[in-house]
Amino acid sequence: MALLDAHGTFPGTRQGVFPDAGDADWARAERLDPAAFGPDDTWELDFRCYAVRRPGGRVTLVDTGIGPAGSPASGWAPVPGHLPSVLRLAGIERDDVDTVVLTHLHEDHFGWTVDPAGAPMFPDARHVVQRSEIAALDADDSAPSYVVEPLRRAGLLHQIDGRVTVQGRPGGASLTAVPTPGHTPGHQSVLVDGGRDGVVITGDVLVHAVQLAAPDVAYRLENDRATARRTRRALLAEARTHHHVLATAHLNQPFVRPVLGG
Numbered sequence: 001m002a003l004l005d006a007h008g009t010f011p012g013t014r015q016g017v018f019p020d021a022g023d024a025d026w027a028r029a030e031r032l033d034p035a036a037f038g039p040d041d042t043w044e045l046d047f048r049c050y051a052v053r054r055p056g057g058r059v060t061l062v063d064t065g066i067g068p069a070g071s072p073a074s075g076w077a078p079v080p081g082h083l084p085s086v087l088r089l090a091g092i093e094r095d096d097v098d099t100v101v102l103t104h105l106h107e108d109h110f111g112w113t114v115d116p117a118g119a120p121m122f123p124d125a126r127h128v129v130q131r132s133e134i135a136a137l138d139a140d141d142s143a144p145s146y147v148v149e150p151l152r153r154a155g156l157l158h159q160i161d162g163r164v165t166v167q168g169r170p171g172g173a174s175l176t177a178v179p180t181p182g183h184t185p186g187h188q189s190v191l192v193d194g195g196r197d198g199v200v201i202t203g204d205v206l207v208h209a210v211q212l213a214a215p216d217v218a219y220r221l222e223n224d225r226a227t228a229r230r231t232r233r234a235l236l237a238e239a240r241t242h243h244h245v246l247a248t249a250h251l252n253q254p255f256v257r258p259v260l261g262g
């Protein structure tokens with residue numbers, strides 16, 4: 001289930017954010033996601049989280065959006081996000097959520113992890129993060145004080161290493177955290193395997209349709225562009241092979257198919 005926290009305009013021009021994208025790449029991207037193309041070469045994007053409801057009603061949440069007014073993302077993202085009311089409309093109570101997977105610790109992905117008073121929003125949930133993501137945080141990152149410490153104090157921080165089945169069992173209906181480094185060192189995606197076609201909740205492996213059309217196109221804020229490129233190519237190839245649907249955070253439609261030729 002896609003949960004739209006917010007929609008907004010990214011600061012800067014799209015060519016400035018994706019410097020090596022060419023005219024043909026932009027043309028293909030515009031066919032895939034026309035709503036991403038704002039006036040004056042701007043990038044229009046959604047900020048989206050996902051919920052996976054399991055038999056019995058418990059819910060896994062993947063990412064928590066840009067957060068409330070005053071959250072760390074408020075310097076550049078269109079806060080406040082709407083995740084609490086979107087969850088309510090979806091019939092999901094906070095204590096239905098027993099697992100939160102954070103794909104990575106950028107400000108637009110952890111914003112509703114805590115409430116404005118600093119208390120965990122999902123007090124019954126373990127919060128699954130790659131250990132390498134936390135280890136790579138800088139002193140000037142907002143994540144340590146805003147999310148990591150509050151979760152640790154509450155006993156809700158669950159660090160993992162590598163590919164881990166978070167729910168279910170491998171080969172059956174399951175949710176698996178899959179390391180997809182590059183955008184950040186400990187970035188992870190989530191493979192939802194329900195027995196039919198799988199869904200890959202990508203996180204920021206691709207942030208714009210131009211990276212779906214042309215996976216070699218780098219995003220300026222990627223931590224390690226070469227690794228990000230390799231990860232993107234591998235994820236898209238695997239999705240094509242296994243007929244996975246991609247569930248992205250920032251395209252203007254939640255679910256897309258990997259396209260050929262990328």
Ligand SMILES: [Zn+2]
Pocket residue numbers: 106108109204249250
């Ligand atoms: Zn993002």
